[in-house]
Amino acid sequence: MANERTFLSWCRTGLSLIAFGFVIERFDILIREMQIFVSRPGLRPGGTRYIGLTAFTLGAVIVLLAGWRFFYIRRHINRGEAEFSVLPDIFLMAAVFATVVATFVFFAFAF
Template identity: 35%
Template sequence: MIRDYADHAANERTFLAWLRTGIAVIAFGFVIEKFDLFALTLLAGTGPGEEARAELERYSGPFGFGAGHAFIAVGILVILGATVRFVRTGRLLDDTAVHAPGILPDLAFGVILAALLVALSAYLVFA
């Protein structure tokens, strides 16, 4: 039997939740990046009215490319950070000393993701 199995299982569940979050952020980055291709396909294929054409051209700019890559990079960093945190927490669980929890990685991830979402929202609203 593994000593403190419940704690190790909770650590693994937390790790898997962070992995799902990282994969979701990467997938969102792909969606943002490929929206330009979707908008350009709509422009070429159906020949929408001038107002719809102007709206699609406005959304198919270089910002989507950069924002998509930024979300993909943040998703990869989340997965790497989750892996480091999982290994570190596993070692700390096996240690008999008492350790203080650290919130800096979680806070940094939240701030970076919020900044990306604000930038993307501002672009979509004011562009």
């Protein structure tokens, strides 16, 4: 049962990153519209497109990786083996951390 809960947790995280990517992309449109009214020289609206695309791609990769990890762990559980790789877990944490840091860095330098 823990394997299924972990799988669902990974899927929720991946879907959240995908949704976060769409929100950032929509925010890019808002920034471009506001640029007409506010002429700040430091306002660079094009960068949010890349952050949104990165979040979307990482979310899709995480969902695919979650499916692979679920079947990988299930196979090991059915065989009675106790050891398995933690590399997908490390990738998940690194992907979420990189997306959050990139977003904060972008907004710190854009505004």
